[in-house]
Amino acid sequence: MINPNRTANRPISDVALAASGTVVHLKGYGLILVFKIVAPDGDIDYWATNDLKMSPLKRQQWAEFEWSIEEYHRGLKQCCGIEKAQVRSARAQRNHIGLAIRAFLRLELHWFHRGISWYESKLSIVREAVRSYLTAPWLSLSLTA
Structure with missing residues (x-):
C-alpha cells in the first residue's frame, strides 16, 4: 500500500508510475522511489x-548486481546443498553453511579454470572421487544377509 499524493493509501498497481521512478510514501516506512x-x-x-535521487541507469546497474546474487544463491542451493543440513544445533548449522560456501568457492574456481558450468564441474569432481575410491577402496561393508 502506497500513498502517492498524501490523500490515501492505495495498491501500487492502481498508481501511475513514471518510467524514471516516482516518489511515494510507503505505509509504515516513509518516502521511497x-x-x-x-x-x-x-x-x-x-x-x-x-535513494530518492536514483536514476534509471543506476537502478539498472543495481538490478544486474541483484541477478548476480540470485545466481550465487541458486548455485549454493543446487550444487552445494546448503539447505539440506539435517542438524539441529546452531554450531552444526554454521559449520554446514561454512563448508557449503567453501565448496561453492572451490566449484567456482574449478569452473573458472576449466571453463565449464557448475554442474559439469561438480559432476567431474564427483566422477574423479568415485574413480579414485574404486581403484583403492578403504571402507568395507559387513555382510548383513
Whole structure:
C-alpha cells in the first residue's frame, strides 16, 4: 500500500508510475522511489529504493548486481546443498553453511579454470572421487544377509 499524493493509501498497481521512478510514501516506512518495470511478455515488476535521487541507469546497474546474487544463491542451493543440513544445533548449522560456501568457492574456481558450468564441474569432481575410491577402496561393508 502506497500513498502517492498524501490523500490515501492505495495498491501500487492502481498508481501511475513514471518510467524514471516516482516518489511515494510507503505505509509504515516513509518516502521511497518506485520504478515500474514491464517485461516484453507483459509481466510487471516493481523496484523500490530509499535513494530518492536514483536514476534509471543506476537502478539498472543495481538490478544486474541483484541477478548476480540470485545466481550465487541458486548455485549454493543446487550444487552445494546448503539447505539440506539435517542438524539441529546452531554450531552444526554454521559449520554446514561454512563448508557449503567453501565448496561453492572451490566449484567456482574449478569452473573458472576449466571453463565449464557448475554442474559439469561438480559432476567431474564427483566422477574423479568415485574413480579414485574404486581403484583403492578403504571402507568395507559387513555382510548383513
